[in-house]
Amino acid sequence: MNETLVVNGRRQRVSRLTRLLESEKALAGALLAPGVAILVIFIAYPFVMALWFSLTSIRVGDQGQFVGLANFTKAINDTIFQQAFKNTVFYTFWATIFKLALGMWLALLLNRHFRFKRIVRASMLLPFIIPTVLSAFAWRWMFDPTFSVMNWGLYHAGMITDRLPFLSDGDWAMWCAVAVNTWRGMPFFAITLLAGLQTISPDLHEAAALDGANAWNRFWHVTWPLLLPVTLVVVVFSVIQTFSDFQLIYVLTGGGPANSTHLIATYAYQIGVGSGLLGEGAALSLFMFPVLFAVVWVQLRSLRRMENA
Amino acid sequence: MLIERKWKKWVYFYLPMAVFIVFTLFPFYWMAVTAFRPDPELYATWRQPNAAPLWTLHPTLEHVKGLLQTTAFPTWLWNTMLIAIVSTIISLICGMFAGYALARLRFRGSEFLGTAIFITYLVPQTLLFIPLADIIRDMQLGNTPWALMLTYPTILIPFCTWLLMGYFKTIPKELEECARIDGATRFGAMVRIIFPVAIPGILSAGIFAFTLSWNEFIYALVFMASADQKTVPVGVVSELIRGDIFFWGQLMAGALLGSVPVALVYSFFVEYYVTGLTGSVKG
Numbered sequence: 213m214n215e216t217l218v219v220n221g222r223r224q225r226v227s228r229l230t231r232l233l234e235s236e237k238a239l240a241g242a243l244l245a246p247g248v249a250i251l252v253i254f255i256a257y258p259f260v261m262a263l264w265f266s267l268t269s270i271r272v273g274d275q276g277q278f279v280g281l282a283n284f285t286k287a288i289n290d291t292i293f294q295q296a297f298k299n300t301v302f303y304t305f306w307a308t309i310f311k312l313a314l315g316m317w318l319a320l321l322l323n324r325h326f327r328f329k330r331i332v333r334a335s336m337l338l339p340f341i342i343p344t345v346l347s348a349f350a351w352r353w354m355f356d357p358t359f360s361v362m363n364w365g366l367y368h369a370g371m372i373t374d375r376l377p378f379l380s381d382g383d384w385a386m387w388c389a390v391a392v393n394t395w396r397g398m399p400f401f402a403i404t405l406l407a408g409l410q411t412i413s414p415d416l417h418e419a420a421a422l423d424g425a426n427a428w429n430r431f432w433h434v435t436w437p438l439l440l441p442v443t444l445v446v447v448v449f450s451v452i453q454t455f456s457d458f459q460l461i462y463v464l465t466g467g468g469p470a471n472s473t474h475l476i477a478t479y480a481y482q483i484g485v486g487s488g489l490l491g492e493g494a495a496l497s498l499f500m501f502p503v504l505f506a507v508v509w510v511q512l513r514s515l516r517r518m519e520n521a
Numbered sequence: 522m523l524i525e526r527k528w529k530k531w532v533y534f535y536l537p538m539a540v541f542i543v544f545t546l547f548p549f550y551w552m553a554v555t556a557f558r559p560d561p562e563l564y565a566t567w568r569q570p571n572a573a574p575l576w577t578l579h580p581t582l583e584h585v586k587g588l589l590q591t592t593a594f595p596t597w598l599w600n601t602m603l604i605a606i607v608s609t610i611i612s613l614i615c616g617m618f619a620g621y622a623l624a625r626l627r628f629r630g631s632e633f634l635g636t637a638i639f640i641t642y643l644v645p646q647t648l649l650f651i652p653l654a655d656i657i658r659d660m661q662l663g664n665t666p667w668a669l670m671l672t673y674p675t676i677l678i679p680f681c682t683w684l685l686m687g688y689f690k691t692i693p694k695e696l697e698e699c700a701r702i703d704g705a706t707r708f709g710a711m712v713r714i715i716f717p718v719a720i721p722g723i724l725s726a727g728i729f730a731f732t733l734s735w736n737e738f739i740y741a742l743v744f745m746a747s748a749d750q751k752t753v754p755v756g757v758v759s760e761l762i763r764g765d766i767f768f769w770g771q772l773m774a775g776a777l778l779g780s781v782p783v784a785l786v787y788s789f790f791v792e793y794y795v796t797g798l799t800g801s802v803k804g
Contacts, residue, residue: 335542341787497648
């Protein structure tokens with residue numbers, strides 16, 4: 213008697229739950245809850261806290277007090293930060309240009325038919341798969357002042373008589389970082405653009421060729437306009453990741469020599485974690501926000517325009 | 522078809538392709554060659570006449586042995602694997618649920634939520650790591666794998682959701698409707714009809730999520746303090762450099778062994794990975 217009641221009770225509860233989940237709204241709420249909860253707790257909440265931190269003098273072991281915009285004005289007058297901001301813009305600009313140009317070229321090459329295409333394409337993605345920190349160590353070793361294999365190669369090819377100061381000179385180090393970032397990000401461009409290329413009908417190219425267009429004109433007037441939407445999205449993703457990059461510089465140069473290769477993120481880490489000045493560190497990394505926001509805004513707007521078009 | 526002359530094909534295709542292949546793969550070759558090179562060969566300066574750095578003459582396992590026996594590298598490998606798998610599973614479940622809701626269910630604010638989730642995709646970790654370290658400490662999660670298992674999904678859920686939402690939209694609605702007519706609940710139809718059909722999409726999202734977790738660095742660097750809790754990237758950076766001295770043999774052995782698992786997983790699922798990669802940016 214008791215048992216059947218319990219069973220009945222449970223069945224009723226179960227059916228009430230299933231009935232509730234038959235409502236689209238309730239089901240949607242239940243399905244979205246776990247993901248949204250994680251995103252709110254670990255993205256939205258820390259973002260609000262970052263804003264609050266940046267307005268206080270909080271440091272490790274000290275709650276600090278409200279200081280208004282002092283952290284921001286201090287950052288703007290900090291010559292190392294000015295350098296870091298310039299570096300970040302430089303790094304993002306050149307690395308994105310190179311990634312786009314080389315990635316596009318690689319995509320065009322990979323779009324042809326050739327033997328071992330699958331394995332070549334798969335191995336081209338390796339720099340993107342392998343943890344950046346680990347491959348950045350390989351690059352650092354290749355740039356080593358004393359044992360650099362590239363110095364060895366260039367020397368024995370008769371192209372240099374003295375070693376190149378890859379990571380020991382500020383300007384050189386910045387360009388080396390751009391090169392390594394290009395190496396790492398190029399496959400992402402290439403593979404994504406390749407996916408875009410494959411949707412372009414070969415008939416268009418043949419028609420253009422019959423009309424007498426050469427390879428460059430075919431690329432410029434047929435391929436490029438059709439690829440533009442994909443290109444835009446890839447560039448946006450890449451700009452965000454490059455602008456906020458941390459690990460590559462952390463391993464390759466650590467911001468040196470003499471702070472000449474710091475990015476916003478590595479400098480914020482040095483101040484926020486290295487020196488324990490949480491408020492100042494949070495303010496420094498918030499300088500990334502307006503730029504990232506602008507990029508995302510442009511992206512959302514142009515996506516919408518393309519959808520409407 | 523466009524017919525090309527032979528020399529043209531060499532200049533415009535084989536030559537650039539070869540340069541791309543060398544540029545892309547040389548660092549990995551160099552990693553491998555260094556990992557098995559004995560110290561005397563390793564530290565031959567670049568101008569030394571008999572140095573032949575492109576090939577290891579007397580390969581040795583001493584660096585690999587040293588790495589596995591004298592450092593916590595096996596533990597880091599295990600930590601990385603565990604954290605990557607758990608955060609991938611969490612993200613997949615959240616992404617499948619949220620993606621389904623956004624693709625199929627009509628409710629107020631669905632468009633707003635979709636956009637909001639897309640925007641969180643674009644918030645970089647470097648913007649959040651300082652306050653997040655504080656939150657992790659307050660939740661008593663610091664230095665435990667859960668610190669990463671719960672924060673990595675913030676990077677992974679947004680694209681899992683978007684990727685799977687796109688995938689679910691390609692599945693004909695009739696499939697569910699048939700099941701519903703046969704008496705299945707909405708939830709039941711989703712789990713038993715839609716999810717099985719979406720396995721290729723789920724696999725793509727999963728592989729992509731796994732490689733991203735394996736690659737993550739700054740959260741692991743900030744949240745994990747003790748040597749036996751670290752992941753491979755953090756362990757290699759912080760424990761294999763003693764003082765200012767780089768033990769390049771061991772470092773490259775660590776880089777190589779730390780890359781192999783993720784490269785293996787990738788090699789088995791290349792096509793799924795590529796779908797995930799190209800799908801993740803379509804939005």
